[in-house]
Amino acid sequence: MPVWLYLVILGACTILGFSVFQIVSALQDSEREALRNRLAALGRSSTTDGPESYLRGGRPSHAPWLKLILFRKSWNDTLWWMLRQANLDISLGSFVLVSVLLALLGGGAARLLGWGIILQVVLFIAFLLVPIGWVRIKIRKRLTLFEEQLPEALDLIGRSLKAGHTFTSGMTLVSQEFADPIREEFRLTIEEINFGGHINDALDSLAERVPSPDVVFFVAAVKIQSETGGKLTEIMDSISYLIRERAKLKGKVAALSAEGRYSGLVMFLLPPVMMGVIKFLNPKYMAVLFDTTAGNYILYASGTMLAIGILVIQRMVNIRV
Template sequence: MQAVLDLLTLLVFACVMFAFYGLLSLSKRRQRAAESAARLEQLLRDKVAVNAPATQVESIMRDMQSAPLGNVPVVGALVARIWVNLNLLGWRKTLKARAIMFGLGGFFAGVLIGRDTPMPWLFGSLIAVFAALALFTLFYRQALAKYHKQLRQSLPEAIDAITRTCRAGVPVSNAFVLVAEHLSGPLSVEFAMIDHWLRLGVPLRRVMQDSTQRVPLAEYQFFAVILIINQEAGGRLGETLDRLSATLRDRHELQLKILSKTSEARASSKIVSSLVPAMLGYMYINSPQDFRFLLNDPTGNMVLLYAIASVTLGLIINHLMVSRVG
């Protein structure tokens, strides 16, 4: 029991530290977001609305303004970004069904594990909430990674289309809508959003900075920086974009080589990370007394905490080694 109380104290301390540093890091970001929201609201009041049917772009714009918990100081920006990403991923139509499935998964985990703890109601509820959030995070990150992969693969083609349009004499501010009409994939929606803000009078620098927040890829940041510098300092945009497109294709080939070289390390990390839940599940089914020993006995708590800490440390070291190679 003392080990459980120590664990709860450690978790409370960690939450307080994370909240403190989160407030420090988000203070300036909240101020910039508030200024941006005020400016965009003023622009939307002053400008005449574009006569166009309701599309995915307008839906995303409404989501950016009406995200749940958007006014909460600490988690508002994070929730708003997740809310927009859910629309980009196409999860909004099935969000209730997904929430029910994640909730049921967390409920069953809380019932199965929490009934063997010293305080079934308390620990069962905490385990249920944690399991539901873990399931949502796992599937959300997988879907977002797939979405970013599609963006990364279609970016060179989009840059080539922008290059051809600019060489034909079309200004950059008018090229996005022309390219978006002939693109397929998520970048067409992003370019349509860029054109939407440009027609409202928002400067290109601010539009591209906001776009890099929705598309957090290093390759896309290079593209945005080139457009901003070209607008402010001039230069041969076509040649610069051609070199960027060739560099991105070479970078993609290099990434494929890196993935092949680090496949063994990544596979081993996945195997190691799956051993702990697999062994706990096997112990829960075939040896429930030993499983209760891990949860109810102080010595079992120490063994469980040591196992979790050692495996977590090993996975972090493995991840850092693979990231350094990449």
């Protein structure tokens, strides 16, 4: 049987397995169970720490098979918070299942292609981490958009304060006038306050959901002002100015470090691309690397040094502002 047919069958089995899991999960999720979970979440104390509070997002209870796979409760919480920060409407169990199926697909493809055990393990781990990398990209994009919206939102809160409105009214205006993601996050903060939560706890939840230094500045300034007093309008204007200046500095740093970042990208892509081109043009010339044990070790060592080099370059050009 051809190799491509094995790959097609493996991919079809992966899709079929995920579909069966989704159907079984939907059948088990009855309305009575959903209502019971809802009432249990509403009955929790508003002072519950961590993501277990309903007002902070309501961490779902995990299936026993998921706990057996992840082994540690902290991993469950970390993955769930990543999905929450990326604003993805997917259950934690489905996310883990997709990751495992992709890992099996990558490892099975390497096995069918006759690659060594080391490459099989590398592909298994790489495909296992692909969904996590995608979620991190979503979090980074959402966080960047939030930071771009925050100065304008603070200006709106400052103008509402000057017009005689309260601080919470200004946040309500932001949740009504702005687009996502800042609208969603401010809406959750206002809902937590309306449910009876303290404003400081609601702001702490906002800083927990949006891991940005700008949000930390905003939350800390409002909490300090509520304890010591002062003009909140001037504080909003100062924070807005600070965030804009910080964004300008980040842009300058990104422009100055662009050469290093793109040099690292070229250095990372050039060896495998050239190896693929040479193997396509003259397969016998590269056969010694793939068909001999010493050649395989050379490939493993080269790949390891290449990965270490790109990590070092990334650390050098990743300047935090």
